[in-house]
Amino acid sequence: MHVAVLAGGPSPEGEGSFLSADSAAKALADLGHTSEVIDISEAGFWSRLAEAQAAFIAGHGWYAEDGKLQGLLEVLGVPYSGPGVMASALGMHKPTFKQLLVSKGIPTLPWVTVLKSARREELARVVDRLGLPLFAKPASNGESFDAGIIRTIDDLQELLASEGPYSSQEYIVEPFVTGNTLTIGIVQDGSELVSLPVLEAVSHNEFYDAEAKQDPDLHDYRCPAPIPDHVTEQIVDLALRAWKACSCHGISRFDFMLSDKGPVMLEMNTVPGLTRQGNLAGMAEASGLGFNRVIELMLASAFNRPTYCP
Structure with missing residues (x-):
């Protein structure tokens, strides 16, 4: 089929999403499809969807x-591929997502919005x-843009006062937990939910910041993560x-840290990064499915969506 791969847009993550789009387009070609990468920041981009049989969402952020x-x-x-409106909105707005986690008894770090x-x-x-210490980040940004470790009130005041290109009006503040980020992808195969192996991201910077995420020389991925089996089971169960609480569909990735009491969920990503060097690709290969198969399942999610998906 002919697939419109959607990326870009007026987001801090918009430009970088074309890397995901190009990777997805190559996988779709391997699977026998034709595709066209479309920038959603172009005026009237939706008119170009008329020739496509499906939209594959590869854009990140706003x-x-x-x-x-x-x-x-x-x-x-x-x-279109992936989760619907509600799950996507929940995943983007971190305070609302964390409120839902608490209501469902899913452990997360305490937080305050400012x-x-x-x-x-x-x-x-x-x-x-x-x-x-604390960790502060915009309530609706990804890639750790404008995020930082807070050791004094002055640090927090300075972070909030900064006026970078990706500044947000609302921030979320939570305790800073040392250690590596653990992440797990869930992909839908028909009516079955498949959990990919847990991946550990080891940052060479003080925390897994935007620089470390974007530069392969500044992080290492370990997949499957070298954690006890019972911790892996907990992470799979929580993800x-x-x-289910967010009514996800197709694919989502869930990020965790390990606290003294066990894994705590940080965030949900409804459009994970799709580069071959990214963590989703690493999980796909470690699972035995392979990257192209995961892309194939993501495309299939455009056609097995419930009649009404909130």
Whole structure:
């Protein structure tokens, strides 16, 4: 079939998403499909979908991964890969996602949301409540853009005062947990949910920041992660519970840290990075499925979606 691979957009992650789009397009070609990469920031890009039999979403961040693009495709009646509007919106807005986790008994770190305009007195209350050190990140960004470790109130005030190209008005602050990030992909194969092997990301920087994520020389991936079997089982169980709570579809990736009490869920990514050097590709190869098979299942999710997907 002919597939429109959607990427780009006015997002901090928009430009980088073309790497995912190119990787997906090559896999689709290996599978016998033709494809066209379309930049969703182009005016009237949806008019170019008329020739496509499906849309493969490879965009990351705002307008591509947050439910807005999914909603447009629903209205247009274009079959598309991956989760629907609700799951995508939940995954993008970290405070709302964490509220859902708490309601379902899924462990996550305690958190407080603060606005860039917050006064020092409010920031002092955040520190009193959560202690130090802390980790602060935008409530709706990915790739750890504008995120940082907070060791003093001054650090937090400085981070909120910064006006970078990816600045956000709302931040989420939570305790800083040392250690490596653990991540697991869940992919849908018809009516079956397949959990890929847990992957451990080892950052060469102080934390797994945007620089470490984008530079292969600044991180190492270990897959399967060298963790006890019972921890792996816990992570699989928690990821499947979050998948069902969010009404995911097709594919999603769930990030964890290990606390003193066991794994705690950090985030959900409804459009994981798709480069051959990325963590999803690493999990796909370690699982035995292979990257192309995962891409094939993602495309198939465009056609096995429930009649109405929230």
